[in-house]
Amino acid sequence: MKNIKLEVSYDGTAFHGFQVQPNQRTIQGELEDALQRLTNQPVKIIGSGRTDAGVHAKKQVCNFKINHSMPLSKWPVALNALLPEDIVVNSASEVPLEFHSRFDVRQKTYRYSIYHHTYVNIFRRHYTWHYPYPLDVEKMKAVSKVFIGEHDFTAFSSAKTTVENKVRKIYAADLWKKENEIYFQITGNGFLYNMVRIVVGTLVEVGRNKMDPEEVMELFEKKNRSLAGLTAPAKGLTLWDVQY
């Protein structure tokens, strides 16, 4: 029995998220289907975490256990030949049998992209939130640093969140503008449901001068979702990296 770890990228546009759901096109579903066709065995994959419908991944990690003699280097090519064009396997490696893609995550990085211009950028429309109104990017940049450290992110998570402990540690948070795109990149030990998208929605409230930096900081104490910004659209979000 081998434990194989895959690094995959996907364009989330045409998926109902990562996790298998009946009668829906999901990343996990497509990967398990390709693995089953390749190996003639039912295969269950474990992802580093779910991503929502429309959310992309530059690097998502998953693993599966299998008895199969195919050399490691052949797995990506063989799987890519069977996968649809919006998922690609970038690498395969063998890991200890006890490795678990979700439990063993040390840190994750997400990047959010806002296209800040009057008109849509046709080539980035599936990968950015088109925001045509004025934004104070310098103010957003300053407030982005507020998230660094250990905080209670209750106010920045969906009401649907079921986990009890809503404290997460953020190691890095950066916001910068290049040409017409504003990027927000955040690295932490874990993220709650919709957390990055609500943080971005809140940063946009700051950028349009609807919220002060102090009000953002108070949200860690107030723990009230309704005081934070709206949930930014899924399509601007990309799972950028997962570290073990």
Added chain:
Amino acid sequence: MKNIKLEVSYDGTAFHGFQVQPNQRTIQGELEDALQRLTNQPVKIIGSGRTDAGVHAKKQVCNFKINHSMPLSKWPVALNALLPEDIVVNSASEVPLEFHSRFDVRQKTYRYSIYHHTYVNIFRRHYTWHYPYPLDVEKMKAVSKVFIGEHDFTAFSSAKTTVENKVRKIYAADLWKKENEIYFQITGNGFLYNMVRIVVGTLVEVGRNKMDPEEVMELFEKKNRSLAGLTAPAKGLTLWDVQY
């Protein structure tokens, strides 16, 4: 009667090219349809030139004549509200009645993108030619300069080309690699059918050491299409700029 010039961008992936064709989704067709719905008049647009199925435009130019009182600044917003999400109007301006988008072109710029890596880049798959084999980029860069100047491009045009004069003047040609993408950008007074794609196909033959620089130069004399490289895929090509 006004003559209105539009600058438009489009993602060519889901179009059968620019020019109207019966029962096919085309850029001209969508623009004329949106104009007709907006103005309640049949409108015929003139483009700077056709683009093939799958070819994109960062800046395509077209014009149309109309009797309509809407202020100029309203045209882009009103049209974008009616257009599908893969076409966007970036500007509208009033031009002299004699202005003609095709006849008055002074120069055009095209950019071709090759994604040069083992695996596909999911986010660039519709906008690049995925080429996973070794390429001598320095050699391609040197040979890209061969196209500058006035040359007979018969060998670099589709057999379907109907124009008689196949001499075109190239003002600039650059090739460079950034991260995993190779870009080829070319500016000239005009381009024959499939010309940029055949030039790129030929540069790739050079990059894989199947053609010498001398053989490329000789093609201007030999005028034999079958001696040039294959036609590179449409999806890597973008009409970048049109100047008047």
